Amino acid sequence: MTTLPHSSTTPAPQPAPPLSRIIQGGMGVAISNWVLAQSVSRAGQLGVVSGTGIDNLLVRRLQDGDPGGHVRRALGHFPDQEWAGQAVTDYYLEGGRTPGQPYKRVPLPTLTNHRVAWRLAILGSFVEVFLAREGHASPVGLNLLTKLQLHTMPAMYGAMLAGVDTVIMGAGIPREVPGALDAFAQGQPYTFRVDVKGDGPATAPLTLDPADYGFGGVSLPRPKFYPIISSHVLAGVLTRKATGSIQGFVIEGPTAGGHNAPPRGQTTYDASGQPVYGERDLADLAEMRKIGLPFWLAGGSGSPEALRRALDEGAAGIQVGTLFAYCAESGLRPETRDRTLAAVREGQASVYTDPLASPTGFPFKVVQLPGTLSEPEVYAARTRVCDIGYLREFYWQSEGKTGLRCAAEPVADYVRKGGAVEDTIGRKCLCNALMADAGQAQIQKGGEVEQPLITSGDDLVKLAGWKSGYSAGDVIRYLLGEGTPQS
Numbered sequence: 001m002t003t004l005p006h007s008s009t010t011p012a013p014q015p016a017p018p019l020s021r022i023i024q025g026g027m028g029v030a031i032s033n034w035v036l037a038q039s040v041s042r043a044g045q046l047g048v049v050s051g052t053g054i055d056n057l058l059v060r061r062l063q064d065g066d067p068g069g070h071v072r073r074a075l076g077h078f079p080d081q082e083w084a085g086q087a088v089t090d091y092y093l094e095g096g097r098t099p100g101q102p103y104k105r106v107p108l109p110t111l112t113n114h115r116v117a118w119r120l121a122i123l124g125s126f127v128e129v130f131l132a133r134e135g136h137a138s139p140v141g142l143n144l145l146t147k148l149q150l151h152t153m154p155a156m157y158g159a160m161l162a163g164v165d166t167v168i169m170g171a172g173i174p175r176e177v178p179g180a181l182d183a184f185a186q187g188q189p190y191t192f193r194v195d196v197k198g199d200g201p202a203t204a205p206l207t208l209d210p211a212d213y214g215f216g217g218v219s220l221p222r223p224k225f226y227p228i229i230s231s232h233v234l235a236g237v238l239t240r241k242a243t244g245s246i247q248g249f250v251i252e253g254p255t256a257g258g259h260n261a262p263p264r265g266q267t268t269y270d271a272s273g274q275p276v277y278g279e280r281d282l283a284d285l286a287e288m289r290k291i292g293l294p295f296w297l298a299g300g301s302g303s304p305e306a307l308r309r310a311l312d313e314g315a316a317g318i319q320v321g322t323l324f325a326y327c328a329e330s331g332l333r334p335e336t337r338d339r340t341l342a343a344v345r346e347g348q349a350s351v352y353t354d355p356l357a358s359p360t361g362f363p364f365k366v367v368q369l370p371g372t373l374s375e376p377e378v379y380a381a382r383t384r385v386c387d388i389g390y391l392r393e394f395y396w397q398s399e400g401k402t403g404l405r406c407a408a409e410p411v412a413d414y415v416r417k418g419g420a421v422e423d424t425i426g427r428k429c430l431c432n433a434l435m436a437d438a439g440q441a442q443i444q445k446g447g448e449v450e451q452p453l454i455t456s457g458d459d460l461v462k463l464a465g466w467k468s469g470y471s472a473g474d475v476i477r478y479l480l481g482e483g484t485p486q487s
């Protein structure tokens with residue numbers, strides 16, 4: 001084993017800097033990529049890379065010829081060179097794929113067979129954090145979705161190998177994550193309990209042991225952990241019942257981009273079918289202050305006024321997604337970004353809180369945009385396929401074995417696996433759509449190209465007056481009250 005890269009190729013971490021007022025929200029897949037996170041961190045705020053889909057992202061970037069050589073440069077610093085070299089041998093295509101050539105996939109992991117996918121997730125997450133940290137000494141964070149139970153541990157571990165400062169996780173209750181961070185920081189294994197549906201125990205064990213990957217006993221800095229929550233009640237529960245310590249919270253309201261927590265209590269819907277949120281869905285900040293940990297407010301907080309209000313309420317600052325999602329450095333495919341911004345300027349883009357689209361069952365914010373899966377015709381024309389599989393859930397098969405199913409997979413497969421047919425209605429394959437958003441759409445059998453589905457918060461309309469090609473630095477200056485990047 002060689003020296004770990006964060007101690008040799010990037011400047012050593014400085015003494016704990018003051019907490020940043022702005023967290024650039026993690027945005028999967030690859031919207032908050034290393035380029036965006038690096039530029040936010042260089043500007044003195046907390047840049048966050050998304051670790052969602054990071055294994056497929058790695059292999060697709062390699063198959064696209066690794067423009068600029070960044071992925072291979074980062075892989076060159078991975079502590080196990082044999083392993084990193086294997087990924088290049090297996091996936092790198094000089095000059096990229098030939099036109100019409102589908103991407104080679106990461107093998108779908110299962111509860112008992114996930115070694116190849118986990119290795120690629122460790123490598124992918126290492127690469128993303130390494131690149132985001134390159135050439136400066138400011139902290140960089142990692143965002144993951146708790147619901148992706150089969151995928152979070154290797155992404156976390158790869159990010160730790162690259163010296164990630166903070167792990168931020170929402171979309172579920174990340175009770176077990178602090179304990180996992182403690183264990184991995186000591187080179188020790190950690191066992192998650194994954195949820196399993198159907199007849200049998202409600203959970204099953206899933207272990208990541210650094211020793212299985214050549215890092216047994218290797219000490220790493222333990223990142224800070226900020227759960228993303230929507231209620232102060234959950235903040236209290238996590239503070240008391242998590243498996244280790246928590247260093248802060250992101251409190252996200254229902255206007256935020258991406259997934260939203262469902263409304264509390266019985267859900268009601270407005271005339272267009274969106275879930276209705278009320279006062280009870282807003283966290284009580286007086287209760288948050290009592291907990292005594294720093295917190296950041298997210299969801300429609302992208303303005304200097306909201307930042308001031310947050311600070312007045314005792315928050316450490318704000319977490320902002322939507323404004324960063326459309327800046328020049330983001331990983332959103334430039335054509336998709338320009339088309340969305342043009343629609344915003346023409347007053348043609350609206351954001352719909354879709355209660356069905358996400359196979360997770362959480363409401364998901366969808367930009368209504370022609371040519372994307374937000375349109376019923378585009379959705380209906382897509383052949384259902386589940387070939388990336390991040391949003392699959394475990395269920396009990398016979399003889400104590402677990403299987404995996406996704407409500408957006410082919411309906412007959414889902415039903416054969418014990419899923420209810422009504423759960424498949426309106427479900428969209430976010431895995432393939434979000435890969436398409438990042439410019440890495442799969443070409444399926446018969447040449448069908450996967451189409452995008454854009455997510456944004458209600459703040460999207462604000463961008464109507466912003467100049468195109470605005471930068472992450474422009475967003476930060478705007479939030480700090482130093483002027484709007486006018487068109």
Ligand SMILES: Cc1cc2nc3c(=O)[nH]c(=O)nc-3n(C[C@H](O)[C@H](O)[C@H](O)COP(=O)(O)O)c2cc1C
Pocket residue numbers: 024025026027028029031050052143144145169170171228252255256257258259298299300301302319320321322323325455456457458459
């Ligand atoms: C395009 C996009 C993708 C997002 N993806 C994720 C994600 O993968 N994980 C997550 O925790 N939050 C995600 N979010 C939420 C952001 O991290 C952030 O909390 C939120 O955008 C803040 O609200 P705002 O959109 O009003 O600024 C996403 C937001 C956007 C706009």
